[in-house]
Amino acid sequence: QKEVEQNSGPLSVPEGAIASLNCTYSDRGSQSFFWYRQYSGKSPELIMFIYSNGDKEDGRFTAQLNKASQYVSLLIRDSQPSDSATYLCAVGLNSGNTPLVFGKGTRLSVIA
Amino acid sequence: GAVVSQHPSRVICKSGTSVKIECRSLDFQATTMFWYRQFPKQSLMLMATSNEGSKATYEQGVEKDKFLINHASLTLSTLTVTSAHPEDSSFYICSARRQGFDGYTFGSGTRLTVV
Numbered sequence: 001q002k003e004v005e006q007n008s009g010p011l012s013v014p015e016g017a018i019a020s021l022n023c024t025y026s027d028r029g030s031q032s033f034f035w036y037r038q039y040s041g042k043s044p045e046l047i048m049f050i051y052s053n054g055d056k057e058d059g060r061f062t063a064q065l066n067k068a069s070q071y072v073s074l075l076i077r078d079s080q081p082s083d084s085a086t087y088l089c090a091v092g093l094n095s096g097n098t099p100l101v102f103g104k105g106t107r108l109s110v111i112a
Numbered sequence: 113g114a115v116v117s118q119h120p121s122r123v124i125c126k127s128g129t130s131v132k133i134e135c136r137s138l139d140f141q142a143t144t145m146f147w148y149r150q151f152p153k154q155s156l157m158l159m160a161t162s163n164e165g166s167k168a169t170y171e172q173g174v175e176k177d178k179f180l181i182n183h184a185s186l187t188l189s190t191l192t193v194t195s196a197h198p199e200d201s202s203f204y205i206c207s208a209r210r211q212g213f214d215g216y217t218f219g220s221g222t223r224l225t226v227v
Binding site for chain 2: 088102103104
């Protein structure tokens with residue numbers, strides 16, 4: 001059974017600090033890796049995706065992938081109170097006809 | 113972009129009635145859409161994969177006769193919760209992926225409350 005594991009948190013960081021969110025997955029055949037942000041009562045919104053080993057940066061966000069360790073992480077630099085949300089790690093194949101497998105999410109709280 | 117519209121955003125219905133939720137891909141064609149359910153403080157749970165022109169594929173434990181899925185066109189999938197009961201109260205979200213577009217796009221979700 002394909003599984004995606006995340007620490008549920010809450011993860012509390014002070015404003016301006018770096019928030020580090022981690023995720024592991026069980027299916028070695030996974031090809032695509034996503035981070036979604038979900039505010040309470042809202043649907044998830046895509047913030048980062050990564051397909052290859054290494055780092056990928058987009059603004060304050062950096063996704064890191066290590067396929068050998070089956071590990072994905074998301075770093076948020078200069079954390080802001082507006083970053084407070086639940087972050088969902090999702091893993092899938094490159095085919096658009098297969099669903100993503102989601103972790104349970106990590107709740108991040110950025111303290112002003 | 114890849115926009116997915118979901119309607120209604122909120123619905124309250126009486127126990128025993130049926131509710132239909134629509135999911136539309138606005139600027140792309142989606143041969144496949146996914147339906148998720150999310151209970152408070154829990155993660156997304158995949159209910160079914162909706163395939164245009166064919167039967168949906170349901171996840172284990174999801175009652176196909178209770179959650180009817182119809183994907184009659186390349187831009188519209190509907191989820192009908194039949195004979196709803198209070199335990200069906202949840203946040204229902206659809207999702208689709210535009211070919212060539214990174215990431216799966218989610219609809220805005222439907223908050224269903226059964227009283």
